[in-house]
Each structure stands twice: as structure tokens, then as C-alpha cells.
Amino acid sequence: MSSVAKKAAPMTVAQRLLDTPLARRSDGLRSFAVAAWLGWQIESNWADPFLFAVYSIARPIASALILVVMYSVITNGAFQEPIFPYIYLGNALYILVGSIIVGVSWAIIDDREHYRVAKHLYTAPINGYSYLFGRGLARLIIGAISVIITIVFGVIAFKLPITFASVDWGLLAISTALGIASLAGLGILVGAWTMTMARHFWSVGEAVSAGMYLFSGAIFPLDVLPAWLRWIGFLFPATYWLELSRRALLGPAAAGFETFSALSNGALLAILAAFTVVLLTGSWFFYRWALSNAKDKGLLDMESAY
Amino acid sequence: MTTQAAIQTRELGRVYKLRGTKRKEDPKELVALQGVDLTVEAGEMFGLLGPNGAGKTTLIKILTTLLLPTKGSATVLGRDVVSDAQEIRRSIAMVSGGETSGYGLLTVEENLWMFARLYGLESKVAKQRIGELMDVVGIADRKNSKISDLSTGLRQKMNFIRGFISDPDVVFLDEPTLGLDVSAARQVRAFVKDWMAKHPDRTLLLTTHYMAEADELCDRLAIIDKGKLLALDTPEGLKHRLQQDAIYKLRVAPLGHRPANGDGLIESVPGVRQVTVNEVEGASELTLILAGDDALGGVLGHLQGRGSGLLSLEKREPTLEDVFIDLVGRGLDVDTSHGDNGNGNK
Ligand SMILES: Nc1ncnc2c1ncn2[C@@H]1O[C@H](COP(=O)(O)OP(=O)(O)OP(=O)(O)O)[C@@H](O)[C@H]1O
Ligand SMILES: [Mg+2]
Numbered sequence: 177m178s179s180v181a182k183k184a185a186p187m188t189v190a191q192r193l194l195d196t197p198l199a200r201r202s203d204g205l206r207s208f209a210v211a212a213w214l215g216w217q218i219e220s221n222w223a224d225p226f227l228f229a230v231y232s233i234a235r236p237i238a239s240a241l242i243l244v245v246m247y248s249v250i251t252n253g254a255f256q257e258p259i260f261p262y263i264y265l266g267n268a269l270y271i272l273v274g275s276i277i278v279g280v281s282w283a284i285i286d287d288r289e290h291y292r293v294a295k296h297l298y299t300a301p302i303n304g305y306s307y308l309f310g311r312g313l314a315r316l317i318i319g320a321i322s323v324i325i326t327i328v329f330g331v332i333a334f335k336l337p338i339t340f341a342s343v344d345w346g347l348l349a350i351s352t353a354l355g356i357a358s359l360a361g362l363g364i365l366v367g368a369w370t371m372t373m374a375r376h377f378w379s380v381g382e383a384v385s386a387g388m389y390l391f392s393g394a395i396f397p398l399d400v401l402p403a404w405l406r407w408i409g410f411l412f413p414a415t416y417w418l419e420l421s422r423r424a425l426l427g428p429a430a431a432g433f434e435t436f437s438a439l440s441n442g443a444l445l446a447i448l449a450a451f452t453v454v455l456l457t458g459s460w461f462f463y464r465w466a467l468s469n470a471k472d473k474g475l476l477d478m479e480s481a482y
Numbered sequence: 483m484t485t486q487a488a489i490q491t492r493e494l495g496r497v498y499k500l501r502g503t504k505r506k507e508d509p510k511e512l513v514a515l516q517g518v519d520l521t522v523e524a525g526e527m528f529g530l531l532g533p534n535g536a537g538k539t540t541l542i543k544i545l546t547t548l549l550l551p552t553k554g555s556a557t558v559l560g561r562d563v564v565s566d567a568q569e570i571r572r573s574i575a576m577v578s579g580g581e582t583s584g585y586g587l588l589t590v591e592e593n594l595w596m597f598a599r600l601y602g603l604e605s606k607v608a609k610q611r612i613g614e615l616m617d618v619v620g621i622a623d624r625k626n627s628k629i630s631d632l633s634t635g636l637r638q639k640m641n642f643i644r645g646f647i648s649d650p651d652v653v654f655l656d657e658p659t660l661g662l663d664v665s666a667a668r669q670v671r672a673f674v675k676d677w678m679a680k681h682p683d684r685t686l687l688l689t690t691h692y693m694a695e696a697d698e699l700c701d702r703l704a705i706i707d708k709g710k711l712l713a714l715d716t717p718e719g720l721k722h723r724l725q726q727d728a729i730y731k732l733r734v735a736p737l738g739h740r741p742a743n744g745d746g747l748i749e750s751v752p753g754v755r756q757v758t759v760n761e762v763e764g765a766s767e768l769t770l771i772l773a774g775d776d777a778l779g780g781v782l783g784h785l786q787g788r789g790s791g792l793l794s795l796e797k798r799e800p801t802l803e804d805v806f807i808d809l810v811g812r813g814l815d816v817d818t819s820h821g822d823n824g825n826g827n828k
Binding site for chain 1: 498499501543546547548550568571572574575576578581582583585586587588592596597599600601602644648
């Protein structure tokens with residue numbers, strides 16, 4: 177992509193949106209639009225389009241290949257087994273989990289410690305909650321591109337049994353929308369928590385998403401784990417989103433795995449929807465609490481680096 | 483505009499909990515502000531003067547809704563800083579000096595554009611105002627530079643005009659000229675004066691270490707130390723307080739170290755209110771605030787006794803610096819490691 181187009185396009189979209197009377201009046205919408213624009217500038221700021229491609233295309237494919245090689249060694253190349261597309265997709269889709277949680281939560285540290293603009297942001301009439309959603313949008317988009325490319329690569333290279341006609345697009349769309357919303361809520365919880373702590377240079381979001389990889393059923397069905405450990409996965413919304421997306425993409429083959437085989441698509445959607453409601457409302461209140469806690473402790477504009 | 487005060491504080495206090503204190507006897511709390519009662523009227527250029535750690539930035543943080551007070555209350559434009567923060571934010575802006583923050587990968591114009599949009603400025607208005615402000619501080623030719631490529635001073639200028647983009651009603655400037663070169667600092671002061679002249683209903687609260695800056699810009703000044711307001715008046719009014727006193731500047735042969743017994747200090751000479759000592763090459767420079775001219779003889783005798791010969795002597799009008807020293811007990815830019823300094827008997 178040319179750097180002019182890269183900059184100009186989102187600027188125009190943001191500009192249009194921001195010039196509507198609604199955006200000029202609504203702190204939430206305005207903060208979201210500006211943050212989304214900013215997030216895009218930051219995430220797509222690869223001086224070299226080549227680097228950008230490496231990051232968003234080559235890296236996810238490489239990590240998928242590592243998984244495939246390990247699978248091949250362990251199972252002696254049993255690519256026909258239904259478990260293969262199950263874990264290939266789980267791994268590919270999980271990219272989005274990290275993108276969302278990190279995308280939303282990292283902005284807190286990034287603005288405060290790296291760009292040192294926290295005091296400018298929090299003395300401006302922004303809605304910090306929707307600002308964070310906006311900052312996460314660019315990573316979400318780039319993450320989604322990586323997911324799609326990885327899946328397409330799997331279909332071509334490993335003959336994953338996915339065709340355009342076989343996919344349940346409606347189920348995929350609804351579950352992904354709920355998955356994104358619930359994970360964004362989780363991202364806010366993580367981000368708000370880091371807001372109340374001094375001296376943070378590392379990404380708690382990164383740690384959470386990496387840590388939950390093993391408990392989400394991404395690369396093996398949850399019932400492989402001891403029962404008490406499975407609960408960690410059952411409390412993580414991505415677990416349900418992954419299951420639903422795999423069912424939407426693979427059909428009955430995916431629904432055959434033991435963990436959730438007793439639950440219908442509708443039941444899984446209901447659970448995911450409940451998570452979404454709880455996480456979005458919970459994160460809203462928690463964010464407000466964290467903001468006032470940070471203001472009380474003097475951490476809002478704290479810069480840890482000396 | 484209503485007649486309500488632009489800024490008002492009542493018994494305002496702030497205590498910081500100190501983290502990571504290792505030993506038991508270390509203090510767990512730090513009182514950064516206490517019992518501050520302050521009223522700044524709309525249209526005023528108000529200055530806060532105080533030594534390092536006096537609580538100036540703490541006060542500004544509370545007023546700009548970044549920090550909660552632990553005691554008392556404060557309002558900006560009649561709105562409470564705790565319960566009505568979002569409404570206050572629509573009408574204020576803050577600039578801290580020495581600040582080089584910003585999104586390094588964005589250009590100067592984009593950084594400013596972004597903040598303009600956060601305040602809900604219309605695109606056309608934002609563009610125009612950004613252009614004008616960049617012109618005023620002379621960074622218009624750098625508008626397409628990424629700010630990571632700017633010198634710290636240029637970044638500071640960008641941050642300075644960021645504070646004026648939203649056309650705020652109340653502006654907080656925390657040491658705005660810190661780190662700027664002489665001509666840039668002059669530019670900033672000129673801008674501030676001009677802006678206030680063009681917008682006489684706006685309010686500006688400024689902190690500074692530079693007496694001349696405070697004298698030049700401020701309608702009224704508060705002197706603050708250790709979290710307390712020590713005096714509040716016009717610069718003239720503050721200087722007038724020292725009208726009765728005699729202020730002398732003496733150059734003497736180097737004083738050397740603090741005499742072993744406390745009686746040997748200049749402060750112990752009757753009639754001496756405050757002394758500050760500056761070591762310059764080959765001499766000590768004393769600024770004395772004396773209760774009256776009669777006290778001078780005693781001082782000269784004392785110096786002679788210490789074997790320090792007089793090089794020059796000058797009587798002068800009180801400056802803000804003298805007022806500051808009189809109230810705070812030490813100057814802003816003097817070497818406090820010296821014995822004959824500060825905390826004189828009053
Ligand atoms: N976050 C914090 N935690 C603990 N103590 C703090 C914190 N911020 C400031 N202080 C302390 O509060 C006191 C007042 O600090 P403040 O920054 O308000 O001073 P100031 O007048 O702005 O000083 P300066 O002229 O150096 O900028 C100082 O003793 C400072 O060390
Ligand atoms: Mg300060």
C-alpha cells in the first residue's frame with residue numbers, strides 16, 4: 177500500500193465521521209473515531225510495506241506451520257483426522273484473541289509511558305472507555321487479516337475441508353461479533369487494572385492472551401485437561417467463540433468433539449452473549465472505578481521511566 | 483460570562499501516600515498541599531511562585547482534574563473538580579514546560595489535529611487555528627515533520643500551542659518556558675500576553691521559577707511553599723511589603739565555610755532579616771534584607787571580623803525575588819549548601 181493512501185484513507189473516514197454534528201456532540205463517538213484513526217497510524221506505521229507484510233502475513237503463517245509440523249510428527253502425518261482442521265483453525269482464530277485484548281489494553285500503557293500524552297488525554301473531554309475501543313480497532317483489523325490469510329493458506333496447502341458454500345456465514349458473523357465484543361470488554365478490564373498500577377512496561381494483555389491459549393481449546397479439546405483446569409477455559413469467552421466459529425466453518429465435524437457436544441449452537445451463542453453482556457457492563461463500571469482510583473493515587477499521568 | 487470566579491479553592495489539601503518505603507521510621511505520607519484558599523477571577527493572569535516541591539504542580543493537577551484532592555474542595559468555572567470533571571475539561575487546557583511528549587510517528591500537524599478533534603473542533607476551524615498557532619511560534623515550516631524528528635525545544639513549542647487549540651476559557655501553564663532558549667521564552671511570553679489581550683474574558687494560571695516572568699506577566703501572584711500559601715497580592719503589592727526594609731547587594735572577598743559556632747553567621751547580626759549568598763568567581767555576593775539602613779553597620783563590622791573585605795556595595799529597590807526570599811527564607815536559584823544562607827532570624 178502506498179503511504180499516501182495509507183494515511184489519507186483513514187484520515188478522510190475519520191474526518192467525515194468527526195464532522196457530523198453527532199460526533200461533535202458525543203464524547204464517546206468522537207473519542208472512538210480519533211482513537212481508531214490514531215491506532216491505525218500507529219499499527220500501520222511500518223516505514224516499509226515489506227515489514228508490514230512480514231508482520232501480518234508471514235509471521236502467522238510461520239507459526240501455523242510450526243504447529244502443523246508438530247502435529248505431523250506426533251500423529252505421523254494424520255492430516256485426514258477431524259482433529260487436524262480443528263486445531264489448525266483454533267490456532268489461526270486465536271490470533272484475533274490476542275489482537276483484541278492487547279489492542280484495547282495496551283493503549284493505557286502506551287499513551288502513559290511511551291508517548292507520555294496521558295495528561296493531555298485526560299484533561300481533554302474524552303470518553304476514555306470508547307477511546308480504548310477505538311485504539312483497539314486497528315489491531316483487530318490487522319489481526320483479522322492475519323486470520324483470514326492463515327485460514328486461506330490452510331485450505332490451499334493442507335486441504336482444510338472448508339468451501340464457500342459449506343460455511344455457516346450467519347453463525348460465523350454473530351459469534352464473531354459477540355466474541356469481539358466480549359474480548360474487548362476483557363481487554364478493558366485488563367487495561368483498567370494496569371491503569372491503577374505504577375511502573376508497568378510490559379503488557380498484561382499479552383500475558384493474559386498467551387496464558388489462556390492453552391485453556392481455550394484452541395489447539396486441543398478442553399477435555400484433555402483435568403476437570404478442575406477446564407474451568408479456566410469455561411470462564412474465558414474465547415473458548416465459546418472458537419467452538420462456534422469452528423462449527424460455522426467445519427460443520428458437524430467440529431461439533432463432534434466431546435467438550436461441547438452436548439450444547440447446541442443456540443446454547444453456545446446464549447452463553448457467549450451472556451459473557452458479552454457481563455464483560456461489557458462489568459468493564460464499564462470497572463473502568464470508571466479504575467479511573468477514579470488512578471486519579472486518587474496520582475497515577476493517571478504517572479510516567480514510570482526516570 | 484458570569485461573575486463567578488474562574489478558579490476557587492477552599493481548604494484544599496493533598497496528601498500523597500508514599501510507596502516503597504523500606505524502613506519503618508520512613509514517613510508514609512507527604513503533605514503536598516494544605517489549607518489552600520485561592521480565588522482567581524475570570525480575566526486574570528495569575529501566577530504561582532514557589533521553590534521546588536512547593537506543591538505548584540500538585541495544585542494544577544487537581545484543578546485540571548488529573549488528581550483528586552484529599553481535603554477541601556476546588557471549582558473551575560463554578561464546577562467541582564471531583565464531581566464535574568468532564569464539564570471542566572471542555573473549557574480548560576494545560577501545558578507543562580519541558581514537555582516533549584506526543585505521538586512521535588505523527589507529524590506536527592497531525593498531532594495538533596488529533597487533539598483539536600478530541601475537543602470536538604470542526605475540521606475547518608481546527609485546520610485554520612493550527613495554521614495560525616504554528617505561525618505564531620514559528621514552527622509552520624515544520625508542520626509535516628514527524629515529531630520524532632524535532633528538537634526538544636520544537637516539540638515543546640508544539641505542546642505549547644496544543645494548549646491553545648481548543649480556545650480554552652482557563653489555561654494552566656506549568657513552567658511554560660522551562661528549557662526554552664531566551665528568544666523562544668520571550669516568544670512564548672509575548673504570545674501569552676497577546677492572547678490574553680485578545681481574549682480578556684479568559685483566565686490564565688501560570689507557575690514559574692522566573693521572577694521576571696511572573697513580574698512581567700501576572701496580574702496577581704501567590705507565593706507558595708511547603709504546600710501552603712504564604713502571600714497573595716499584585717507584584718507591586720508584594721514589593722511594597724518590603725518598602726520599609728533596606729535591601730543591599732554586597733560583594734565581598736570569599737566568605738569561606740560556615741563558622742563553627744552558629745553565632746558567627748551574618749543572620750545573627752541584629753536587624754538582618756534575610757541573607758542569600760552566591761559564590762561568584764573570586765568573591766561572595768550577598769543579598770541582604772535589613773530591617774532598616776542602620777543595620778548595615780553591624781553587617782560590615784561582622785564581615786570585617788571574619789576577615790572578608792568589602793568589594794562593592796549597592797542599595798536597590800525591592801524585587802519579587804526579595805519578597806520571595808523574605809517569605810520563603812531562601813531564593814530560587816541560590817546555592818543553598820552554603821552556611822550563610824536562608825532561614826535567618828525574623
Ligand atoms: N505522585 C507523587 N507521589 C508522592 N509524592 C509526590 C507525587 N507527586 C508529587 N509529590 C511530592 O509532592 C510535593 C509537591 O510536588 P509538586 O510537584 O507539586 O511541586 P512543584 O511546586 O511543582 O515543584 P517543582 O518546582 O519542582 O515543579 C513534592 O514534595 C513532591 O515530591
Ligand atoms: Mg512542578
